[in-house]
Amino acid sequence: xxxxxxxxxxxxxxxxxxxxxxxxxxxxxxxxxxxxxxxxxxxxxxxxxxxxxxxxxxxxxxxxxxxxxxxxxxxxxxxxxxxxxxxxxxxxxxxxxxxxxxxxxxxxxxxxxxxxxxxxxxxxxxxxxxxxxxxxxxxxxxxxxxxxxxxxxxxxxxxxxxxxxxxxxxxxxxxxxxxxxxxxxxxxxxxxxxxxxxxxxxxxxxxxxxxxxxxxxxxxxxxxxxxxxxxxxxxxxxxxxxxxxxxxxxxxxxxxxxxxxxxxxxxxxxxxxxxxxxxxxxxxxxxxxxxxxxxxxxxxxxxxxxxxxxxxxxx
Numbered sequence: 001x002x003x004x005x006x007x008x009x010x011x012x013x014x015x016x017x018x019x020x021x022x023x024x025x026x027x028x029x030x031x032x033x034x035x036x037x038x039x040x041x042x043x044x045x046x047x048x049x050x051x052x053x054x055x056x057x058x059x060x061x062x063x064x065x066x067x068x069x070x071x072x073x074x075x076x077x078x079x080x081x082x083x084x085x086x087x088x089x090x091x092x093x094x095x096x097x098x099x100x101x102x103x104x105x106x107x108x109x110x111x112x113x114x115x116x117x118x119x120x121x122x123x124x125x126x127x128x129x130x131x132x133x134x135x136x137x138x139x140x141x142x143x144x145x146x147x148x149x150x151x152x153x154x155x156x157x158x159x160x161x162x163x164x165x166x167x168x169x170x171x172x173x174x175x176x177x178x179x180x181x182x183x184x185x186x187x188x189x190x191x192x193x194x195x196x197x198x199x200x201x202x203x204x205x206x207x208x209x210x211x212x213x214x215x216x217x218x219x220x221x222x223x224x225x226x227x228x229x230x231x232x233x234x235x236x237x238x239x240x241x242x243x244x245x246x247x248x249x250x251x252x253x254x255x256x257x258x259x260x261x262x263x264x265x266x267x268x269x270x271x272x273x274x275x276x277x278x279x280x281x282x283x284x285x286x287x288x289x290x291x292x293x294x295x296x297x298x299x300x301x302x303x304x305x306x307x308x309x310x311x312x313x314x315x
Contacts, residue, residue, distance in 0.1 A: 058287035065281040072284075079288035089289065091264060092272035093296075099179060099268055100247045103186040108239055110187065111194020112232070118195060119202045129199070132192035140252040147185050148172070148257060175265035178258050182266060185253060190246075194239050201235040202228075241301050248297050269293050 026034070062075045083089050118129055135143065150158050151171040159168055169177040205228065213223045251270045254260060260267035260275065267275070273293070277286030 055287045055290050058284050059291045060288075061284040063282075063284040065277075065283050075284070079285050080292070082285065083288055083292060088264070088267075088272060089269075092267050092269045095179065095266065096248060096268040096270075099183060099186075099250070100244055103183045103190075103247055104240060104243045106183075106187045107190040107194055107243055108236060110191045111239070112198050112236075114191060114195035115198030115202060116228075118199055129196060133196055134192065135189045136193040138189075141256060143185065143189060144253050144256040147181070151181055172257055173262065175262040178262060178266045182250075182253060182258070186247060186250065190243060194243075197235060197239060198232065201232050205231050237305060237307070240304050244300060244304065245297060248293070 058072075059079060060074060060076060061072050062078070063072045114132060118125060118132070122128065150156050153159055153168065153170050153173055156171075159171075162168060169181075171177045171181045209227045210223060213227060218226070248268075249270050250268060251274065254266055254268060254271045255274070258266040260271045269289070270293075273286050273289045276282050276289060
């Protein structure tokens with residue numbers, strides 16, 4: 001009779017913790033990654049996060065820079081109540097809305113037209129693209145000085161041309177023409193950028209839909225309305241949002257050319273905030289203006305972004 005021997009217990013090796021398991025510390029490759037992102041992260045903290053927190057904190061204080069840090073006094077909602085009653089602030093809001101409401105649509109429309117033109121097989125198309133994009137990357141001071149010479153009421157090339165039609169605007173010397181002149185400069189500087197963004201989107205447009213439209217006998221306007229515009233709608237909203245944010249923060253050309261004048265005809269919110277903080281040293285009030293402006297631009301951006309939902313071609 002043979003007795004079966006029970007199998008020997010299998011020895012299982014103790015599982016060693018993997019070096020890649022979470023919660024076991026940062027690996028050398030992780031430290032390398034942190035080292036690469038550290039300069040950018042420190043820049044964001046120093047120049048974005050800390051100023052943002054400071055603005056929010058100072059918005060509820062009364063602080064004159066001359067009095068030093070010891071002069072900071074908490075005043076609750078007094079700054080925001082003062083903003084609601086400040087005619088200078090509301091004048092700046094109206095000018096900013098006018099500046100944004102005219103310059104942004106013009107820039108988008110002209111950028112779309114230029115992008116569609118550059119999408120065609122033109123001779124020297126690459127050179128034309130570079131030429132039209134150049135104003136977007138030129139230094140603000142160079143742009144301002146160039147337009148100051150072009151729009152000189154007496155010797156500027158623009159007025160010499162308009163004199164033929166009996167028109168001679170005062171441009172930056174006139175309270176009626178200074179803001180339109182700034183709008184012209186903003187449109188001129190942004191059209192090339194918009195055209196290249198549109199050009200990239202046009203080259204990704206669904207070609208099979210255009211072929212089907214040609215078979216159905218659709219005209220140029222029908223193809224634009226049914227195919228081109230819906231396919232470009234996300235790009236249009238992106239450009240509108242970025243241009244609204246940029247235009248609402250426009251400061252360089254105003255400070256360089258008009259200093260908010262003549263009178264207060266070009267005092268937009270950004271320049272009014274600068275005047276309040278760095279000319280009158282009311283940093284608490286200027287911070288409150290900045291916070292209100294941020295919230296206003298955020299709401300306007302969200303409304304613009306929501307407007308395109310469900311209308312794009314891919315939706």
